[in-house]
Amino acid sequence: MKTSKKKLRDEIKRMKASFNQLKIQNKRKINLNLCLKCKQDTGNNFILVYKNNNELKGKICVSCYSTN
Incomplete structure (x- = not known):
């Protein structure tokens, strides 16, 4: 029982960290x-x-815009 709770807590921490990283990137x-x-x-x-x-x-600089 304790190991499953610990695994869940670790997974939640990882999910929060990845969500925070996405917010920083945006x-x-x-x-x-x-x-x-x-x-x-x-x-x-x-x-x-x-x-x-x-x-x-x-x-965009004018030279790059004119090449489009």
Whole structure:
């Protein structure tokens, strides 16, 4: 009986830890200085890119945007 309770407690701890890790991954800050494609500094020539739900995804430099 005690071993099954201990296993359940350990499993719950693991589930909580993985859930917390997912929350941290979803709240990472966006680096708005770098291009999403080429990872170089965008400077003053950039285009803002949004997700489907109107959240800001990042920036793309004009040279990467023109190659699409």
